[in-house]
Amino acid sequence: MYCLAQEAQPQLPQGLFxxxxxxxxxxxxxxxxxxHAATEEIIFPDSTYNFAPFEYVNRxxxxxxxxxxxxxxxVVYTLRTFSIAPVQTLALPVFKLQDQDTVNITALPAEIYLRQLVKGPASLAQLKDQTQLAPIPERFNFAYWLIAAGFLVLVAVLVWILFGKKIIIRYRLYTLQxxxxSFIAKFNAYIDRFNKSESLQIVEQAIxxxxxxxxxxxxxxxNSFTTREIAAYYNDDEDVTTALRLFDKAIYGNIVSDKSSETIIAFFLLxxxxxxxxxxxxxxxxxxxTIQNPVQLV
Structure with a gap:
């Protein structure tokens, strides 16, 4: 009887960092x-789930x-933690839809260690009280101010001459990132909304x-190119041509409800x-x- 009970237990999901x-x-x-069995309908935790002690970033x-x-x-979840516990665990469930009920099947806890950056207690400096204050008249030294201003201008010019190109490149890389x-966050949101509604309008908005x-x-x-022009512009890249073909098939054939898995594949290809x-x-x-050379090349 014990062996039969063990075999009836559902297989647990698995998670690891x-x-x-x-x-x-x-x-x-x-x-x-x-x-799981192909006939079972399984739902994974989404962004509304409590991942404590971790915070959800994306998936x-x-x-x-x-x-x-x-x-x-x-699925791959991207998480972060602000807890100071030395060992932190996470045990996620999956939700199996069964008749009119939902069954939670929880994985065994996965562990990750917090990397300590401060070793040992911090020492505090000894402070001495000084209660005798001497009044000091305020005077503005224009000569020193002009010298300091000129020095700062000279340093700024030298920095721009030596590092101006690198500064511009770093700023460009920052804006690109x-x-x-921002694009990835919005695009993933469209994928999540499509998973729930399978709406052609969401597909068009994502494209x-x-x-x-x-x-x-x-x-x-x-954004003004046709599907064929985009494919030609990117030299018939396989990801682009396959994704746009699947999207066109869903939009103009109005068969997204029958081929939602193909549409999801198209989302991930783009x-x-x-x-x-x-x-x-x-x-x-x-x-x-050189900074003047364009970087928007195909």
């Missing part, structure tokens, strides 16, 4: 996957793989966001392509021979 230690505020990836889903009646679902992070981002990134009017273009433009910017 990509690193064995983390610093306070540092982002860390948490790999979470679950094997990336992977398409379900099914073989011999067994499905494999997986900020724009990319428009993707085109506008590449227009800014590449410095070209990609996501992956935007990541590749960002890295490409970032490398061009970092290695630019």
């Amino acid at each position: 990509q690193e064995d230690s983390v610093k306070i505020g540092q982002e860390v990836n948490f790999l979470f996957f679950y094997r 990336r889903y992977f398409p379900t793989r099914t073989r011999n009646g067994i499905s494999h679902d997986s 900020k724009h990319h992070q 428009t966001l993707w085109k506008n981002y590449l227009t800014t990134l590449e410095g070209n009017a990609i 996501h992956h392509f935007a990541d590749r273009r960002y890295e490409f433009v970032k490398d061009l910017t970092r290695n630019a021979a």
Whole structure:
């Protein structure tokens, strides 16, 4: 009887951190996957779930793989912690829809260590009281002020001559990173909304966001291109051509509800392509021979 009871137990999901230690505020990836019968409907935790002691940053889903009646679902959560506990654990559940009820199946806790940056107690300096204060008349020294101002101007000019190009490149890299992070957050939000509603309007909005981002990134009017022109512009890149073909099939064929898995694949292909273009433009910017040369190259 004990053996039969063990076999009736559902297989637990599994989760593990990509690193064995983390610093306070540092982002860390948490790999979470679950094997189950293909007939079961499983839901993973989303951004509304309480990941304490961690804070949710974002997530990336992977398409379900099914073989011999067994499905494999997986997701990578990006988390961060501000807890000072030396050892921190996380045990996530999956939610199985069963009849009119929801069954929680929780993984075994995964551990990660907090990386300590301060060793031992901090020493405080000895302070001495000084109660005798002497009045000092205020005087403004114009000569010193002019000398200091001239020195600062000279230093600023020298810094610009020596490091002006590097400063501009670093600022360009900073703006590229900020724009990319903003795009990824908005694009992932569209993926989440599509998973819930399977709306063609969300698909069209996501494509428009993707085109506008590449227009800014590449410095070209990609948002006015047709599907064929975009494919030609990127030399028939496989990710782009496959994703846009699947999206066109869903939009103009109005079959998104029957092929939602293909549409999800198209979302991730455009996501992956935007990541590749960002890295490409970032490398061009970092290695630019002169600031005047354009970095928006294909």
